[in-house]
Amino acid sequence: MGNGDVTTDVSPQDGGHGQPVQAPPDLPLDFEAFYLGHQEFFHDFAEIHLGSRRVAEQVVHQVFLAILGGWDDLLQQGDLEQQTLAVLHRGVTRRLEADGRPPAFLINGPIAKNLEAVRSQMELSSNANRVYEAILDLPTRQFTVIVLRHLLGYPTKRIARYMGLDTRTVDYHGRKGKERLRIQLRLPATPSKSKKGPGQ
Secondary structure, three states: OOOOOOOOOOOHHHOOOOOOOOOOOOOOHHHHHHHHHHHHHHHHHHHHHHOOHHHHHHHHHHHHHHHHHOHHHHHHHOOHHHHHHHHHHHHHHHHHHHHOOOOHHHHOHHHHHHHHHHHHHOOOOOOHHHHHHHHHOOOHHHHHHHHHHHHOOOOHHHHHHHHOOOHHHHHHHHHHHHHHHHHHOOOOOOOOOOOOOOOO
């Protein structure tokens, strides 16, 4: 073969006499299905925090390895979506701490613009830093819905699919998240656009 030829099973450093590449280990089918259904969401979620697709891919690779390592336990514990979101959140947070920088919400231009749009959509008149801090303090499900809906622009059905929730439950967490943000930011409640009776 000429120098320009490429083979898939031999390293160019071993002069063409290497061992065939081993096939990847068999993965549990349910894990493969989980990976295929969630990898896009995990990468988007990590990128909006980390500000770089390359770094997001590195972190998500490690996150999926961690999930695979504890797969059987995660299945037995139940609430797989919540458990794996927690693994993803920890992975992203650790990388940010290791890099000693704030999330890309604040430092990446397009994402900072999205945060400004969130403030507008939610009628939050506080500064970006305070909004960001308040978003980080939300409970996991509220945080996830706010980030996916208002920063990534995911529709409710897509969020529900990724989180393993009913669309009404997603809307509930979105409303609760917005309400909690208003309280944390000490903003006045906005009057309801639709008249509702007591207890509704």
